[in-house]
Amino acid sequence: MEKYNSYNVNLSIDTINSFLKSKVNFTYYCKEEKINSLRFFIYKDLNIKSIKSNNIADYRVKEKIAKWSPFIKESKEINIYFSKPLLKGEKVDIKFNYSGQIKKVNNSAINRISEKWIELGIYSPWFPLIESIDKACFKVNISFKKDDYFVVGSNITKPTENGWLIDQKIPFIDCSFLASKYFNYNQFKNKVKEVNVQVFYINTSHNKIAKEFNDISHNVLNSFVSKFGDIKKQSFSIVILPRENGGGYNRPGLIVLPNLSKENSTNHFKYLSAKIKNFKYLAHEMAHLWWSKADMTTYEDWLNESFAEYSCLISIRDYYGKERFEEIIAKYKENSKDLPPILNLNREDEKAFDTLYVKGPILLYELEKEIGERMFNNLLCEIHMNEINNTEEFLNKLLELTNKETMKKFKSKLKS
Numbered sequence: 058m059e060k061y062n063s064y065n066v067n068l069s070i071d072t073i074n075s076f077l078k079s080k081v082n083f084t085y086y087c088k089e090e091k092i093n094s095l096r097f098f099i100y101k102d103l104n105i106k107s108i109k110s111n112n113i114a115d116y117r118v119k120e121k122i123a124k125w126s127p128f129i130k131e132s133k134e135i136n137i138y139f140s141k142p143l144l145k146g147e148k149v150d151i152k153f154n155y156s157g158q159i160k161k162v163n164n165s166a167i168n169r170i171s172e173k174w175i176e177l178g179i180y181s182p183w184f185p186l187i188e189s190i191d192k193a194c195f196k197v198n199i200s201f202k203k204d205d206y207f208v209v210g211s212n213i214t215k216p217t218e219n220g221w222l223i224d225q226k227i228p229f230i231d232c233s234f235l236a237s238k239y240f241n242y243n244q245f246k247n248k249v250k251e252v253n254v255q256v257f258y259i260n261t262s263h264n265k266i267a268k269e270f271n272d273i274s275h276n277v278l279n280s281f282v283s284k285f286g287d288i289k290k291q292s293f294s295i296v297i298l299p300r301e302n303g304g305g306y307n308r309p310g311l312i313v314l315p316n317l318s319k320e321n322s323t324n325h326f327k328y329l330s331a332k333i334k335n336f337k338y339l340a341h342e343m344a345h346l347w348w349s350k351a352d353m354t355t356y357e358d359w360l361n362e363s364f365a366e367y368s369c370l371i372s373i374r375d376y377y378g379k380e381r382f383e384e385i386i387a388k389y390k391e392n393s394k395d396l397p398p399i400l401n402l403n404r405e406d407e408k409a410f411d412t413l414y415v416k417g418p419i420l421l422y423e424l425e426k427e428i429g430e431r432m433f434n435n436l437l438c439e440i441h442m443n444e445i446n447n448t449e450e451f452l453n454k455l456l457e458l459t460n461k462e463t464m465k466k467f468k469s470k471l472k473s
């Protein structure tokens with residue numbers, strides 16, 4: 058089994074001064090044959106007090122803002138040099154101690170520590186982010202100078218004796234979380250089987266849309282559970298923030314949405330009216346509760362993205378009717394021309410996004426038409442239950458449930 062890096066963090070936050078103090082114990086598992094150093098990035102205004110380990114010869118913090126990532130724009134570089142080389146499979150514990158301010162981040166406006174709300178994550182790395190951006194587990198104890206803050210994060214997030222704990226057990230590249238005293242009472246919740254859904258908001262003007270999201274999420278989850286089968290016990294949070302810029306994002310069990318009074322169009326929302334866009338965005342992200350098992354960095358990601366997108370279109374068919382569904386399908390069909398094949402798709406290809414989100418769903422639509430809705434749901438259910446995470450096994454399952462001709466036809470579509 059692959060060993061994941063882990064962060065064990067004690068974080069204290071002073072919202073009045075936009076200030077944080079952090080002690081991080083980072084465990085790194087070496088995946089290279091042999092390394093002599095490690096490179097990290099951290100938000101530019103955080104000051105490193107110390108970095109300790111029983112295998113450190115020296116470390117350097119550069120003060121200049123590093124240009125290394127298209128979405129992390131205000132970080133600086135930390136280089137750690139080992140006293141003896143680290144070999145494949147070996148681990149090292151590194152203790153970081155740092156503090157500083159994270160005001161509203163200039164370029165994206167996504168992250169901040171303010172009295173109204175706190176939003177921290179990878180965009181202005183509040184934790185030492187390793188250059189290879191490996192997935193990691195996070196255990197974060199948070200305490201606040203004023204203690205009426207309510208924290209919303211990934212996976213398991215709960216109050217403790219002196220603050221909050223985020224126990225992010227699903228390895229992920231980021232540990233994003235939000236906190237606000239408004240979350241204490243500005244919330245709706247619903248439950249579908251073992252899945253708990255909560256919708257949080259800050260401004261009272263978002264009360265109506267939060268309620269609507271609560272209803273939509275309940276509806277969508279119900280229909281997915283009945284079609285694709287049960288999922289493990291978990292909680293799922295949707296947060297509506299009153300910021301205009303920066304856009305939304307999602308993390309395991311967490312969806313963050315910006316001010317929805319403004320038109321926020323990402324590619325996810327293509328070709329749709331404002332109201333159906335919100336429905337679609339939520340449905341797509343919730344579908345990932347079923348479709349997230351394949352490797353995100355290769356073409357196998359179509360088993361995540363094309364499946365999530367088509368599941369979402371199915372829920373539009375259930376909720377808004379066949380006519381709206383067919384309208385969207387027609388637009389997707391039109392836009393899936395001249396796209397590269399899904400099989401062995403290069404993720405760097407400029408058309409990769411449309412191939413996964415537009416063309417992939419159309420292939421699934423055509424397959425559903427060919428084998429019928431019932432068999433199609435059965436196929437998706439089997440893929441989910443058997444934790445199928447690659448195309449070869451998917452095709453085997455298709456062959457098992459249908460016939461050679463159907464499988465071969467689908468395979469050739471994946472190749473063209």
Ligand SMILES: [Zn+2]
Nearest residue numbers: 341345362365
């Ligand atoms: Zn997705």
